[in-house]
Amino acid sequence: MKKILRFTDENYKDLIFDESIGINTEDRETLKHLILCYKGKRKHKIFSFKFLSWIEKNFPRIFFNGRELILRHKTRPAYIEIFYVESKQLNLSSHSYSEELDLTINNFELNRLLKKIISAYLNRNEMPSYKLDTLRKISKIIPIIILDDSEMIFSFKKGAGGAKMIFEQKKMWKDGFPVHPQEPNKKHVFEVRVSSGTIKKCYFLPGLPGVLMWYQEENNKQLDPKRIIGWREIKSN
């Protein structure tokens, strides 16, 4: 796995030349130049394809003010321009997403919205309720969010009672537990994949406040949390 370097406006000049970051002396100048280009303080420099593959192979992943920078290049007849652009993905951790959003999203409204959505997702609360027009606007400005290395999808669907926001993991077998309304005398059953590869029909219940467990529908036995790969909804035919 590639090393990650996190720079900010305040520390990047000193940090690039810190020997402990593990970049050899010649490459530090290149990295400084690429960062100054990204900040608009230098013009793009001429590089070769060979140098691009060297950078891609040997340079660490760079985060600047919390946003990941990714390498792009423009091909010219005899050379290429290499430059960093801000990744459209927002890499967040469930433990520190609030601080990370403060570092990366300066737009107050978007910052507050993302905190609300992620908090609702992690706490299994219903997503915040917005008008359809607002949801359309949000879908255009929201970045691709990677939460704990899992890509999230933002969408919304129109229903009889208005529009409903959806914020969920993209992968088929999802982590944790879904949100579902507790309806008297009705168990909500989901498909749960266990580490042996089998898929079981299960429901979940809290034993203690906030301590949820999966149970098999056929025998009401609790599943060992360590054996669970993920859950998905049962699609009705």
Add this chain to the structure above:
Amino acid sequence: MKKIILNSQDWLDEVSTLALDDCDKRCLEKMVECFLNRCHPPNFNYATMTRLEKILPQIYIDGEFMRFSVSTKDVRHCSMTFEQAKEWKDGFPVSMVWDGEYVYYLLKGSDGGVFMGFFCADSPGVFHWYSKDTKKQIPSDKIVGWKEIKEQ
């Protein structure tokens, strides 16, 4: 006073058999559901809360005595508390973060020690306690319970 003994696994079936009117049953269902799912207690009006305070029998969930109380500033500003009566509570409290900062609680460890900690979700609905000092995760079997830090 009469006792209601509920089990977190099939409390809905048990509540349906109680000799309460439909409205009070629904209120009780909401209260238990919010408690088990770590939601804020339902916001009933003043009259409903005070009626429930009078008519609800002693409630036990999974063998733990539950305390129901209504605090009122006035008729418009009232709130209910439905929580385990014991000092060191099981599971997790409602509030994880407040204004972007983790909320700290007092935790009692299985070795008898008391320390400050916070909790966060690793994935939806999967919570763990962390030590405030070390920021390290504490295994759930090493926690006896949590309580709020009272402001001086």
